């Protein structure tokens with residue numbers, strides 16, 4: 001009987017408080033594309049909630065055996081929900097030589113949460129006519145296009161790989177690219193960490209160059225972008241790995 005009541009309450013809660021597909025909720029602003037996905041996920045989760053009328057509400061954090069919230073477990077939970085079949089190992093994200101803002105930027109990139117034009121178009125922020133890549137390659141600006149396959153911005157990888165002395169085929173997605181790029185470090189810890197940092201710097205500089213062209217009308221050549229990547233990577237890495245490897249700017 002109690003079970004039946006709970007199910008009844010739950011159905012009532014979902015249908016009255018939430019509405020079909022959440023129509024009963026009102027939002028202060030239009031939801032972003034990922035917000036809509038999260039609402040759908042929330043509704044799905046609510047449908048399995050069984051409300052107990054005579055029980056006092058308490059908070060439980062399921063991702064810790066102690067049921068007490070911790071940032072570490074929340075982070076692991078997020079990492080396990082990365083979009084797509086490919087995932088990024090959590091340990092590789094926390095590169096202490098890379099500024100936190102850049103790690104967070106990469107995190108958003110892995111989840112396709114950057115305000116690229118395809119995402120903005122989906123949210124209704126920009127008109128259809130503004131969807132194309134700023135490099136005038138006549139292609140819609142998606143994250144994979146901008147960071148990998150654009151004839152202009154993608155050329156950065158070609159120049160960098162030539163500098164690093166190895167080659168990889170460009171995979172379809174950025175997550176695969178990140179994993180593949182750092183694999184070339186093999187089992188050498190220092191090399192792996194350096195390649196990770198270079199990947200972070202490269203995507204960061206591509207994004208800055210794209211924003212500079214888009215919002216400031218300023219345009220650097222791809223060779224300049226590559227030079228900036230090399231200097232920034234050297235600056236980030238010099239205090240630990242480069243000293244250990246006894247690499248100087250002239251050898252870099």
Ligand SMILES: [Zn+2]
Nearest residue numbers: 133135137150
């Ligand atoms: Zn392009």
